[in-house]
Amino acid sequence: MPSAPKTGRRQPMQVRSQQTIQTLFKAAAQILDKEGEAGLSTNKVAAAAGFSIGTLYQYFPSKEVLVRAMAAKGQGLVLEALEAYLAALEGRADVAQMDAKELLRQAIRILLKGFAGGKGFTPSLIRLGWASEQPQETASVVRQVSDRLAIFLERIEHPQLPPPSAAVLFVLTRSVIGTLRSASLEKSPLLGGAALEDALVQLAWALLAPPHQAEGLALGKRPIT
Template sequence: MPAQKPDSPRKAPENLRRQPTQARAQHTIQTLFKAAAQILDKDGEAGLSTNRVAAAAGFSIGTLYQYFPSKEVLVQAMAARGRDLVLEELERCLAEIELNPEAADTDPRLFIRRILRILIQGFAGGRSWTRSLVRLAWDQEKPEETAGAVRQVSERLALFLERLRHPQLRPLGTAQLFVLTRSVIGTLRSASLEKSPLLQSPALEEALLELVWALVGQGAALQARP
């Protein structure tokens, strides 16, 4: 993959041949992504091929190869787009909370729960793409890309805590943020790869909430869920 800064997740995956800069190209890319996700969900990785994706999307194989020279590059591009969608949704959520004039008087565990749900769905549950695609993306992950996305989450949460200055939340040091974000994302990665039934249970969210609150809460006991 071309050299990129860790905070630039929108860089194209390695060997992506044509950059989709126009609306028509964007539509082609999204159609190919959708077809690939449907095939993967139905037939698994063994059933995924560039020929099948092109046919399901209604394009020639030549059209697909203009953008993706292999199945692996296609999956990498889908994973990159999925990470971007998670980070974009997280940014919208945090910005909304920061701009809320009543935020300082709101139970911060409500904020934490919203943030966790975005991360759970994005990195394990498959809101942006199917759960099977999320699992394949983890299986084929490039460590530097994952690390870049996690660093973005960590840095944005640090800024969020600084801006919010909620009386029930305490700022975290670099080491604490590192442990917190890697613990959460690492748990979601494992749950995805292991096809854990916890992904369909509120118990995972509750356990992660307890973990986060133990670090960021100002010593208050965890209350009953809202």
């Protein structure tokens, strides 16, 4: 009789492939942090990851493809974090009574860390991802953020955050993510402090809150509850 197949030694090919990709990503990020973009090459990445150059080319035929894949992975992580945050709030019975500005702040913080500050990937890698971006890919990410926020604001029925128009959401999301892109590419010192986050929260509040509440914020007054 044939012997039973052995188990526990070989992992499924899909799992092994994902582990290989993550190892390559980690090696590329480390090289980029130490040597900058000029020092990043497929040969160095393969060697640092412990793979042959042929193995790397099975997944990424060029450095540019590798960088774009890493950028796409980073963007995906941001969207996942935003989705987890918004979905958790939607599941709360008291969300309509929560501090509206704080809800906005936490969402903006997720975007700031993910698209500029280095949550999940290092700032140098995020910057390289922006520098090598494909416009249609970035536009797709911005649309996903905009659409998800629209659904969120409609579902929570918060008295201080009524559902905005399509034009308001367009301006808000493009302004926020465009600012984060510029801050990343320019290596802005604002990324190291709270001022940028505060300014983005103020922008979001001015666009999303009813006029009398936005004016109250500008005058230093507490929003009407």
